Amino acid sequence: MPYAYVYAPFSGSISGLNNYCGCVGGSGPHSLCTQNCNCFQSCNGWSSPVDIRTSGTTPRIFLYRSSGILSVRTCLNFSCCNGSTDNYGRVVIVELFAQYNAQCPIGAIKFGHVGSPKVTHGQVYNLAPGAVLEIGIVLPTPQPPRACYSGPHVHMERIGGETIAPGCCGPVTEGTTPIYRWYYQCL
Numbered sequence: 001m002p003y004a005y006v007y008a009p010f011s012g013s014i015s016g017l018n019n020y021c022g023c024v025g026g027s028g029p030h031s032l033c034t035q036n037c038n039c040f041q042s043c044n045g046w047s048s049p050v051d052i053r054t055s056g057t058t059p060r061i062f063l064y065r066s067s068g069i070l071s072v073r074t075c076l077n078f079s080c081c082n083g084s085t086d087n088y089g090r091v092v093i094v095e096l097f098a099q100y101n102a103q104c105p106i107g108a109i110k111f112g113h114v115g116s117p118k119v120t121h122g123q124v125y126n127l128a129p130g131a132v133l134e135i136g137i138v139l140p141t142p143q144p145p146r147a148c149y150s151g152p153h154v155h156m157e158r159i160g161g162e163t164i165a166p167g168c169c170g171p172v173t174e175g176t177t178p179i180y181r182w183y184y185q186c187l
Contacts, residue, residue: 112155
C-alpha cells in the first residue's frame with residue numbers, strides 16, 4: 001500500500017497552518033473555507049489549512065502530485081472569504097484517484113483564492129506520468145486589503161491523509177516540497 005503526495009503549487013513560504021504565522025504578522029486560528037459547499041465533497045472532513053505565500057509575485061498555481069495519482073476530478077465553488085462570489089472567494093477542489101477515469105479514490109485537496117481557473121467544474125482529468133495540471137493564478141493584494149486575503153497566497157486544505165508541510169515561515173519549492181500525503185489501497 002503506497003503513499004500519494006501533493007507538492008507545493010509554486011515556490012514561496014508557509015504563512016499559515018492551523019494558526020496564522022507570526023513571520024507575516026499573523027496570529028490566531030486559521031479558518032477553513034466551508035461556505036457554500038456544493039461539490040462532490042460536503043463541508044465535512046476538511047482539515048489542516050496551509051497557506052503558501054509568494055514573494056510578492058502572482059504566479060500560476062499547479063497541481064504537482066506523485067506518480068500514484070493517475071486522475072483527478074475538479075469542482076469550482078465559492079467557499080472562501082465567507083462565500084464571497086469573486087476570485088478571492090473562489091475555491092478549486094481536486095479529488096485524487098489512483099486509477100484512470102476517477103477510480104480508486106485517495107483523498108481530496110482544496111485550493112482557495114484562485115484567479116482565472118484553468119480547470120472545468122466536474123471534469124475528470126487523466127494525468128500522464130510527470131504531467132502537471134494548471135489550476136489558476138495567485139491573486140494580487142486587493143485594494144483595500146481584506147481580512148481573509150492580505151497578500152498573494154494560496155489557501156489549501158485536505159480530506160483524509162496528513163499534513164507534512166514545513167513549519168511556519170518555512171520555505172517551499174514548487175513541485176518538490178511535500179505538503180500533504182495519503183496512504184491508500186485500491187481493492
